[in-house]
Amino acid sequence: MDSSQLFGIAMIAYLLAAALYLGLFLFKTERIGLVCTLLALAGTCVLTAAIGLRWRESYQMGIGHAPLTNMYESLVFFAWCTSCFYLALEYRFKTRVMGVFVMSFVAIAMAYASFSDRIDSKINPLIPALQSNWLIAHVVTCFIGYAAFAVAGALGLMYLLKQSAENRPSRDGQGLTESLPPLPLIDDLIHKTIVFGFLWLSAGIITGAVWANEAWGTYWSWDPKETWSIITWFLYALTLHARFTRGWRGRRIAWLAMIGFVAVFFTYFGVNFLLSGLHSYGSA
Amino acid sequence: MTTSKKNAFSSLFASVQLALLLLFLLASTAIIGTVIPQNNPAAFYVEQYGFKTARFFQLLDIPDMYNSWWFLGLLTLFAVNLIVCSADRIPQVIRLVRRDILAVTPEQLTKFPLRSEQRHAGDLPTAAAQVALVLKQHGWRAQETQVDAGRLYGAQKGRWSRFGVYVVHCSILVILAGALVGSSTVARTIFRDPLAAFKGSVMLPEGESVAHVFAHKGGERLDLGFALHCDDFAIEFYGNGMPKTYRSRVTIFEHEAPVRSAEIEVNRPLTYKGITFYQSSYQPLPDYLVHLKKRDSKAETTARIPVATEVDWPEGGVSYGIINRERQGEVTRRLKIWFSDGQGEPSVFWLNIGQEATVERPSGAYLLTVQQRYATGLQATKDPGVWLVYGGCLLMLLGLYIAFFMSHRRIYVLIQPEENGCRLLFAGDANKNRVGFERSFLQLVNRSENRAQPHLPQ
Numbered sequence A: 001m002d003s004s005q006l007f008g009i010a011m012i013a014y015l016l017a018a019a020l021y022l023g024l025f026l027f028k029t030e031r032i033g034l035v036c037t038l039l040a041l042a043g044t045c046v047l048t049a050a051i052g053l054r055w056r057e058s059y060q061m062g063i064g065h066a067p068l069t070n071m072y073e074s075l076v077f078f079a080w081c082t083s084c085f086y087l088a089l090e091y092r093f094k095t096r097v098m099g100v101f102v103m104s105f106v107a108i109a110m111a112y113a114s115f116s117d118r119i120d121s122k123i124n125p126l127i128p129a130l131q132s133n134w135l136i137a138h139v140v141t142c143f144i145g146y147a148a149f150a151v152a153g154a155l156g157l158m159y160l161l162k163q164s165a166e167n168r169p170s171r172d173g174q175g176l177t178e179s180l181p182p183l184p185l186i187d188d189l190i191h192k193t194i195v196f197g198f199l200w201l202s203a204g205i206i207t208g209a210v211w212a213n214e215a216w217g218t219y220w221s222w223d224p225k226e227t228w229s230i231i232t233w234f235l236y237a238l239t240l241h242a243r244f245t246r247g248w249r250g251r252r253i254a255w256l257a258m259i260g261f262v263a264v265f266f267t268y269f270g271v272n273f274l275l276s277g278l279h280s281y282g283s284a
Numbered sequence B: 001m002t003t004s005k006k007n008a009f010s011s012l013f014a015s016v017q018l019a020l021l022l023l024f025l026l027a028s029t030a031i032i033g034t035v036i037p038q039n040n041p042a043a044f045y046v047e048q049y050g051f052k053t054a055r056f057f058q059l060l061d062i063p064d065m066y067n068s069w070w071f072l073g074l075l076t077l078f079a080v081n082l083i084v085c086s087a088d089r090i091p092q093v094i095r096l097v098r099r100d101i102l103a104v105t106p107e108q109l110t111k112f113p114l115r116s117e118q119r120h121a122g123d124l125p126t127a128a129a130q131v132a133l134v135l136k137q138h139g140w141r142a143q144e145t146q147v148d149a150g151r152l153y154g155a156q157k158g159r160w161s162r163f164g165v166y167v168v169h170c171s172i173l174v175i176l177a178g179a180l181v182g183s184s185t186v187a188r189t190i191f192r193d194p195l196a197a198f199k200g201s202v203m204l205p206e207g208e209s210v211a212h213v214f215a216h217k218g219g220e221r222l223d224l225g226f227a228l229h230c231d232d233f234a235i236e237f238y239g240n241g242m243p244k245t246y247r248s249r250v251t252i253f254e255h256e257a258p259v260r261s262a263e264i265e266v267n268r269p270l271t272y273k274g275i276t277f278y279q280s281s282y283q284p285l286p287d288y289l290v291h292l293k294k295r296d297s298k299a300e301t302t303a304r305i306p307v308a309t310e311v312d313w314p315e316g317g318v319s320y321g322i323i324n325r326e327r328q329g330e331v332t333r334r335l336k337i338w339f340s341d342g343q344g345e346p347s348v349f350w351l352n353i354g355q356e357a358t359v360e361r362p363s364g365a366y367l368l369t370v371q372q373r374y375a376t377g378l379q380a381t382k383d384p385g386v387w388l389v390y391g392g393c394l395l396m397l398l399g400l401y402i403a404f405f406m407s408h409r410r411i412y413v414l415i416q417p418e419e420n421g422c423r424l425l426f427a428g429d430a431n432k433n434r435v436g437f438e439r440s441f442l443q444l445v446n447r448s449e450n451r452a453q454p455h456l457p458q
Helices: A003-027 A030-060 A071-093 A099-115 A134-167 A171-177 A183-216 A224-246 A250-274 B002-013 B016-030 B042-049 B051-059 B062-067 B069-098 B124-137 B159-181 B184-189 B386-405 B434-452
Strands: B114-120 B143-147 B150-157 B198-205 B209-215 B221-237 B243-254 B257-265 B270-272 B275-294 B300-306 B311-313 B318-328 B331-340 B347-352 B356-361 B364-382 B409-418 B421-430
Touching (some): A003 A030, A003 A071, A003 A099, A030 A071, A071 A099, A071 A134, A071 A250, A099 A134, A134 A171, A134 A183, A134 A250, A183 B275, A183 B386, A224 A250, B016 B069, B042 B051, B051 B062, B069 B159, B124 B150, B184 B198, B198 B221, B221 B257, B221 B364, B243 B364, B257 B270, B275 B318, B275 B331, B300 B318, B318 B364, B331 B356, B331 B364, B409 B434
Antiparallel strands (some): B114 B421, B150 B409, B198 B209, B198 B364, B209 B221, B221 B243, B243 B257, B270 B275, B275 B300, B275 B364, B311 B318, B356 B364
């Protein structure tokens, strides 16, 4: 069995999990809740094995390196981080329905990685610029941050949906979002995930800067990727200050969590496809 | 008059609103430089955006916006905001941290967010000993005092964590200071010493030496104070043609004596006397290095020759030349060699770069290798501020951890004697993570309750 088969199985598990979480959300059949979690967990385990196997395969090809070096590998790793982060959150806070937002996102990321024409899933050797011990530290820290922000964005969306349903007088509108956790809990979770993500994003930017100084002799060159990462950092810093010192809560923070995730998404994805710069090896 | 002016100044810069505005402005203006290509020649902007827009760009330094007066101005305002805002709040925090833990009244305790009441069957000293023990077992180092209503125990943890956010603010200032110390512009214009901090580069052909580099900003010539000799430059490829390694072997000479030899690769720079050399590019030169040896004799030669030139080697009695080449991009892969010893037809054959060929001639056998000659592109950087920047980064991570994941927790127990025993009032507060604190507060309260009636029949 090779890693690409395992990636396929993981993708199917995530797609099924997303569909079942949707069922859980729409029909509120508590009985399938456990199945949802088990599927998401199974997908994550298979994905872990797939990533490990791909790592091994690269060594068998004689060009061994961590599978974190092109768009395919980073998307897969993003899906892995996000689902791990989500599962931890689900376990800790015992709220299952938010899986509908996060798992569909994970499933889309996996499907896009597998089916898009723009994405090459071949294992390629490392170009000289990437041959560094900083590779793993930089990518892992960034992606833990990205995963947290993805979950925060999904929670923001959930908050806004629930709130607008509660404001609507009609009963059936409210019925759909009734199963979502209470607004104060979502608000608290958004804040906690942003705080967590902010710490890791900072670590990601710092490891990137140290690596850049090692490879190119400059820790900061205002390359589009760097610039967008600092834009994202500024946005979340703004969000945290608005909350800590201006008492912003609920709706405003939910919007900021979503806007922040747009910036994250652009940093990760948009920069590679739309702008040129030092990080161009991430685009294929 | 001056005081009110000063107040207006400091209250503006101490405000969080200004911080929020500046963060927003920095985030949104930084986008410009990611959309409009930076540091291109003026003609590029005229061609791309038209004359009028290009003039407007020039006015606002858009082609180098991250070094423009207005962007640096925003960063300066941000730094001033950080300093004033922190200086404004730190005294308050110091007061809070140094405040006597026992300076609370029983009335204040009844307003704490976490409270719990218990009865204790023993008298005041028994109950007090009990409370002191439970607090100690939960890791609280309590202080005690007599109050009118009875006896008060107070303890706190993590009060220094209130400084976490200021550690983060300070770390940003340290990073900015490091950037200033390492800035070539500051070195040139303020310290008038371009060698104090610079970024420069040099194209160094194999077999040659250089004692200077050219500054990236202004192109000025910077003397290194030592000479750098390029012994050799090599590119290795993977099987699929992707580049694997760019490697320069260099030797440093001081007063014409070699002092250090090293290899420089991408991600493996060489630092000597505070100047760091990075492998940044290369250039194939139009000539080739030929190494020729006559077998069974000591005669050998090395020559540097361009294409389509006939070279004589009288000692070996042959002449040779390169008559054609096959290139991938700028890098030569194969050469067509012409080789004659004046007897019979000359040999003509293709030879891979770096491979040894044996040429059998009537006058004997010759061993021939040809190398592409390169110039290696090295970047040289002197950045005395980099350790300040790294220190600031570490400080930031530490500060973020303290600010986000540590909290100032306080716990009080008021013991009031009553008829047939005592009343215990537990009160607690945390400035962050109240949910987590509530859990440990309840654990402590339960432990005390279980101990309060150890001899009561179940």
